[in-house]
Amino acid sequence: MSPPLIEARHLDKRFATGTLAVRDLNLHVEAGEFVSLLGPSGCGKSTVLRLVAGLEQPSRGRLRLPKAEAAVGYVFQEPTLMPWASVFDNVWLPLRIAGCTRERARDRIDTLLQSVGLQGFAHAFPAELSGGMKMRASIARALVRQPVLLLMDEPFAALDEITRQKLNDDLLAWWRTGGFTSLFVTHSVFEAVYLSQRVLVMSHRPGHIVEEVHVEQPYPRHSAWRTSSDYVQTCARVSQALERAQTEVAR
Amino acid sequence: MSPPLIEARHLDKRFATGTLAVRDLNLHVEAGEFVSLLGPSGCGKSTVLRLVAGLEQPSRGRLRLPKAEAAVGYVFQEPTLMPWASVFDNVWLPLRIAGCTRERARDRIDTLLQSVGLQGFAHAFPAELSGGMKMRASIARALVRQPVLLLMDEPFAALDEITRQKLNDDLLAWWRTGGFTSLFVTHSVFEAVYLSQRVLVMSHRPGHIVEEVHVEQPYPRHSAWRTSSDYVQTCARVSQALERAQTEVAR
Amino acid sequence: MSPARPPEAAAARQHGRDPVSRRKVRPPSRSVPSSPATPSAGWRRLLARHDLWVPALALIVATLLWEGLVRWAEIPHYILPAPTQVLASLWADAGSLATAWWFTIKITFGALLLAALGGALLAALFASSRWIEMALFPFAIVLQVTPIVAIAPLIIIYVDSTTAALLLCTWIVAFFPILSNTVIGLRSADPNLRDLFTLYRASRWQRLRWLLLPSALPYFVAGLKIAGGLSLIGAVVAEFTAGAAGRETGLASRIQEASFRTDTPKLYAALLLTSLTGIAIFWLFNALARWCLGRWHASER
């Protein structure tokens, strides 16, 4: 068996302000898995993603990360677009850093913009986009370079249900063809269950993983499954776990 | 009958870039109503809210707004906190502008921070908050000064389900005691139906209101109603309207 | 950034020219682009350029006040000449003043170019390493606070060409604001965007070009606005101390000549030219700021 792609053992993260965001976190993600992370607002989900991306250093504990050369895609919780660059240039950035010219990147970017519904806005500047459009540009950017690990922090929160479902399906299709590992933060139990193989539920801050729900449904998953009782039951299990996590007294 | 608080007739909004965000929008909100606005991402919901707040001028059409002295509360789609001020000072701002000292404001602010779950973070700076916490601070700010009109642009999108439901109930309670008018943008059909008397569904950009769903359920509404078939049916009606709106060919 | 811009962008640019009318609340009826080209369209367009005629008007009013003051208080011309006398002198000496002006302009823009390049490059170097910054910044400050007059002998000894000496002195005066502002600007990049570049393993050079420099642009341009005037005054002061009469001479020589020969109207004519040049340079950088920040930075929107 190959070693896990991500492995965190007894991780603490205390910020300079003194806030302990994460305490004694244990996490284990295999290469190619699709894992969702759920938890109350402010519990440390974003912090975990940042730790996994290497953007923060743990205060304590051991963290094994993918090799430095591995391409990581990251959808930040805020759109994080360069305000001086057009949507096209923003999406181009990861490829550009990797040495790909505008011409060679054009097809891929056009396709991606199409699928996030931003065709016609390639030349718009971020300040001229709606909130959801910014987020979609940011999603396109994370996918433009075939990632080995895709970290997404509530990517679809600002989108309407229909766009959201379409992008859920697109994401699953990309994941299945791309074979990347996906760590997905969301507040939607339905989304977490629909997308992932495992749903991890975090406790209140200082956050740690308190429960894990396995979703047995094989891929490809279709919208039809959303109406099945299996789906509803799994969602209910996650919701209950979430409720337990929220009411758990701080250890 | 008193005149409507907000009335828009044949409103167009074209931005300086040439984008036509809103076309021929008709809107009518009575004083004291709770109205939700739903629509695909980028259809012009935020633009409508900004027009109603007087932050944008319509390119064409007639718009009747509340009197200039009326206190308006606004939760922007992005948190829009002052980065140099603590959470307390950010929430204090509307009162401070109205001439209320820190001391006199303290109780009200503490209560509000408590109810959005930010107790203990009064002295934190925005950069030290999670995405959801920023949004909650921003919600507290919109409510701190008893508004006549409350405009909320996807206020709960970044929050987990449990916090979201709690805040939904809080919001309804405030609305019923405060007697203000509420115009609420959301992507969640469930939330829209749970909260409002009328749900307005917007078409694709250039946006206009294509359908209107009345929610007959009287207030107070409780979580129990969420499991009733009446609720589910109303939600389904809204969803279908939304689907029709999305597939509607541009006029 | 993008080579091909859609027509929408062009419209925005057009619009962006006029910061005042955009802030006004336009009545709905006027919002539809109208006003077909009438004979007086050019004139009307000029009227809409508040950034041109408001300052011009203010300067004219000030000039009239000055004229009035001089006449009313009977201030003798050798203390403060009236604008009419200054203009008469400007007209009478137009030839020699124009030559001098052109020479000063060349030094000013030469030094400004060097200051912009030097300041930006040095700032980029500082941004690449906090250690380099801490080690070298003191020397930049030393340059800024050393009076040219004091080191002029050293420069005269080691720099043969007068033009080179003038450029050097002017550069010393002008480069610091650009350096200091750009260093701050480079540090002001959005931390989230920094993280993004780290994540994509951008090289130092890529990070500098695509993240830090655009982030620093507002500060850099602010530095340019300061350095523009400074390099003009620097060119004049440098010529005071390191220039020589006779051959290539600029406005400083005209100023000094007029001063030593108590020709006050001519002195003020030269000062007037300097002032107008300073205003023009500032205006130029304002336009530059609008051009390169107009579409995305709050300061120019």
Next chain:
Amino acid sequence: MSPARPPEAAAARQHGRDPVSRRKVRPPSRSVPSSPATPSAGWRRLLARHDLWVPALALIVATLLWEGLVRWAEIPHYILPAPTQVLASLWADAGSLATAWWFTIKITFGALLLAALGGALLAALFASSRWIEMALFPFAIVLQVTPIVAIAPLIIIYVDSTTAALLLCTWIVAFFPILSNTVIGLRSADPNLRDLFTLYRASRWQRLRWLLLPSALPYFVAGLKIAGGLSLIGAVVAEFTAGAAGRETGLASRIQEASFRTDTPKLYAALLLTSLTGIAIFWLFNALARWCLGRWHASER
């Protein structure tokens, strides 16, 4: 903003003192606040203050190189004195240099204070109305680009006190960077926050105090960093041109005397004092920037 800060904030401030070590990836084992007070704690704390010893070391190295160059190339002392000669002269003339230094310091900080106040107030005035800005900005530029030497007689005629004349001249030199940067800063406020203030119907004054000024702070401080050095050099140059009469004399007089007498070591001793003062002022403003921006602005985090 908030008078009572929780202990967390104090900890952050403590931490914020040291921008370098924060950027380093700290090994997990070190992250827990440790290091009990040992006898060498003070010494170690100094070692951690890279912002102090790195520049000091760089200056010392440069001094050694300079000494070496002068000795190796046998540069005569009247062209470029060796640091040892400069230090000897500094020591020999310590008394008169200290008096002069103190006088220059007073002018420098007086003018700097006036420049900061004047620049900020004027910028606030400009921010209150685009028309006022357009009408008055040209005059600010005129002040910036008018050489003091040329208008010194006018100032001496109308300003009686030498100190006042010096302050005025120095102010003219120093205020523009603050004005220009602050104006840009005031315009850089986040458009969303502007909307927020509009929505809550903040008065002009409230908008200025609670939105525009904090937004402008990074630019204002950047302007201060430039103006600090400029007002020092301005104090020196002003004394060159407007200060000879009085008994009270500053570094400029020492520089001039030494220059006329070709007492180059003393000239450089005075320049050295000026340079060190400039560096100290810059360092002061760096600390100020860290203090007032450290917790929220990217440039100091």
Next chain:
Amino acid sequence: QDKVTFATNWKAQAAHGGFYQALVDGTYKQYGLDVTLQQGGPQVNNRPLLPAGKIDFLMTGNLLHTFDNVKNGLPTVVVASMFQKDPQALVAHPGQGYETFADLKKAPVALIAKDAQYTWWQWLKAEHGFRDEQLKPYNYNLGPFLANKKAIQQGYSVAEPIYVEQQGRFKPVVHLLADHGYSTYSTVIEARTEMVRQQPQLVQRFVDASIVGWYRYLYGDRKAAHAAMRRDNPDMSEEELEASVALLKQQGIVDSGEALTLGIGATNMARVRGFYEQMVKAGLYKPGEVDLSKVATTQFVNKKVGLDVKRRLTGKP
């Protein structure tokens, strides 16, 4: 006691000795004057202060400045010419082929201060064939001159040679401009015409007291004057001041020519006219451009004032 302010054109030095002498030995007070001495400096332009009424008397280096004033309609006039000869000189390194004045125009570098570049340098060009290509600015620092053996520079014959000797340890070649046709008076006292008209008595007292001051400075005990000068300009040493005085005497800067008979300050309008005509020839002025009757007045000088003092001090007739 009438309060008057007298501004010099430079920091205190031996060339201002007579005025300091009159100030400290009570001569001015004796003449009913409460005098304030205001120093000048290289970047300090005291000239506009006189017509503006901020000062009452101004010391000026040569007559060219006064010509310009008159030409430009400034109401000032020369009331006394304290130096019969201008100490302005060109200084060169010895043994570099600059033994004659004519050699100087071959120098590759001439370090000349800015105000000179716009005044007598023009005359040197027109009259003696100097060229602008030689010019480098002189900022009153000897470094550039000492560093370049081929360079020449301007100098006050009673000051710079002493400094050159101190710093460069050699005796420079000194060529006085006055010896080559530069016939201006120097260290002239200018006053406002209005004051000359309305308070001739006051002007007369100032001129007389200054003349007496100069005699006492040159021939009497000047210790106190030197002390006062060194207060204003702490960098001067007693030795330097004494050396300057020796040169003043040796070169006959102050007390020579007509001054020997008419007293210090002697002014001859014919000489003023002669100098003006030379400058016209050199192209500095157009003929008739300057009304010479407004340049100077002999109303206050040529009255043998102070000759008795000199006699008493020197013991010679």
